[in-house]
């Protein structure tokens with residue numbers, strides 16, 4: 001019996017009636033770009049996050065780069081990014097014309113280490129992008145404190161953290177602005193590409209709404225050189241159906257994470273943590289193992305599909321050679337990339353499959 005890493009079709013099958021009805025409603029409306037569905041989704045998702053404004057955009061990468069452009073951050077500016085993140089966080093900074101400055105994580109949480117921020121800030125620094133990696137919110141109080149003291153914007157990369165909570169508040173309302181992705185594998189996934197900017201700042205929301213639509217607020221008037229990055233009516237309608245299940249589906253992830261933790265306690269694997277005051281969204285269940293590649297092969301032999309998020313850090317990708325950060329430049333992140341392994345996780349991972357995964361991993365990573 002093979003356990004797949006993630007079953008996407010199950011999400012459709014569980015909600016088939018409602019999703020098909022939403023699809024028909026949009027097809028019948030004859031209106032496919034920037035209409036009622038996007039407006040409704042924006043209102044509903046802002047409300048879910050506990051923020052005033054939401055602007056639907058084409059994808060998560062654009063959400064982040066449009067926030068930066070909306071703040072006027074670009075050429076000659078520096079933006080602090082985590083050294084261990086998906087490369088999209090860095091690419092958003094590059095797309096805006098600014099320079100990504102990596103800061104190492106706290107190995108206990110995989111997230112940006114606030115104690116290292118002050119040393120990375122220069123007179124050119126304009127913003128900090130905090131990624132809630134794997135679904136765990138970053139240490140936002142300390143990050144916001146540094147930012148306030150140094151006059152910087154705090155941007156959440158919440159692409160992996162729909163519904164994650166920090167001290168009772170929801171990801172998307174923990175900084176000045178947040179970028180979300182609705183790529184199909186995310187906790188709130190569309191059936192294609194999609195993204196959103198969430199913020200309490202109506203002026204920023206208006207600028208992002210202008211930038212996503214050719215720099216135009218009123219038809220045929222173009223105040224700025226914008227992009228074309230809009231959330232489709234169809235995706236918005238489908239997302240509205242899935243948003244109503246987000247908390248319930250995150251609860252299912254939580255139950256599987258709890259099961260993994262109980263089956264893997266006492267092994268040589270280092271397990272993900274959930275610091276006091278946080279509620280992990282369990283986008284990914286990531287363990288650390290010194291012999292990661294051997295563990296991956298052994299699990300494959302036992303019918304368990306795993307993935308590595310991520311095998312090569314952004315600074316060692318050919319795309320970022322110009323920064324001149326070679327092997328050894330960011331050792332905390334490099335060690336994480338060598339040792340992490342993501343176990344199957346999702347709202348449709350059955351308890352039986354999760355038990356099979358946990359038992360196989362516990363057997364391979366013999367007890368300490």
Ligand SMILES: *Cc1c(COP(=O)(O)O)cnc(C)c1O
Pocket residue numbers: 059060061062085086088089131157159160180181182183193194195
């Ligand atoms: C998925 C992801 C993105 C990019 O989202 P897209 O919609 O694929 O552009 C950005 N940051 C992180 C951390 C992600 O996981």
